[in-house]
Amino acid sequence: MILEAAVLNVRSGAEQTFEEAFRAASPLIAATPGYISHQLQRCLDTKGRYLLLVQWETLEAHTINFRQSANFQQWKQQLHHFYDPFPVVEHYESLVEFSHNGN
Amino acid sequence: MILEAAVLNVRSGAEQTFEEAFRAASPLIAATPGYISHQLQRCLDTKGRYLLLVQWETLEAHTINFRQSANFQQWKQQLHHFYDPFPVVEHYESLVEFSHNGN
Numbered sequence: 599m600i601l602e603a604a605v606l607n608v609r610s611g612a613e614q615t616f617e618e619a620f621r622a623a624s625p626l627i628a629a630t631p632g633y634i635s636h637q638l639q640r641c642l643d644t645k646g647r648y649l650l651l652v653q654w655e656t657l658e659a660h661t662i663n664f665r666q667s668a669n670f671q672q673w674k675q676q677l678h679h680f681y682d683p684f685p686v687v688e689h690y691e692s693l694v695e696f697s698h699n700g701n
Numbered sequence: 702m703i704l705e706a707a708v709l710n711v712r713s714g715a716e717q718t719f720e721e722a723f724r725a726a727s728p729l730i731a732a733t734p735g736y737i738s739h740q741l742q743r744c745l746d747t748k749g750r751y752l753l754l755v756q757w758e759t760l761e762a763h764t765i766n767f768r769q770s771a772n773f774q775q776w777k778q779q780l781h782h783f784y785d786p787f788p789v790v791e792h793y794e795s796l797v798e799f800s801h802n803g804n
Contacts, residue, residue, distance in 0.1 A: 624799045628801065633801060635798070635800035639793035640796045642760065649793050688752075689745040689746055690742035690752050691745060693723075693740075693741045693742060694723060694741040697739075
């Protein structure tokens with residue numbers, strides 16, 4: 599399982615429109631083969647900042663199945679104009695998972 | 702529920718020692734009142750980069766219960782010397798959660 603993570607900085611004043619656009623675009627990414635789940639988190643410390651986290655079955659589910667899809671063209675069109683600067687997207691693998699009741 | 706997120710950049714060559722130290726230090730944060738869970742993710746794109754994600758019941762569980770604890774002094778001593786530069790820690794609240802089967 600792969601975690602895609604990106605800190606998104608949205609143009610000042612466009613936060614609410616972005617949030618609505620993100621909700622509307624969510625089915626586009628969720629339709630991808632190898633997609634598991636995603637979430638958008640809103641930053642409490644910095645206005646206009648969000649954290650996008652996407653769980654994929656494999657790296658290629660993101661880099662090929664999604665990024666080379668027609669749905670990604672729509673996703674770009676609907677969301678990319680909100681970002682300033684354009685986000686750095688990175689991929690992670692889980693190393694440690696720990697919860698209240700121990701490892 | 703609050704998500705604490707920090708991108709950690711570890712000094713070159715110290716990655717394995719850091720990973721072991723992080724595992725060893727995990728019970729220190731997990732003992733905090735209001736702590737739910739945490740994970741350490743290792744970046745596939747950039748060597749030495751990690752993503753720390755911690756779920757807290759409230760913002761104060763992190764900023765007061767943990768940061769003002771004796772455990773945090775130990776946590777700092779065991780982990781902070783690995784980071785270069787020192788990480789920016791931010792807090793997020795969930796806005797959108799979406800999975801394979803819809804919202």
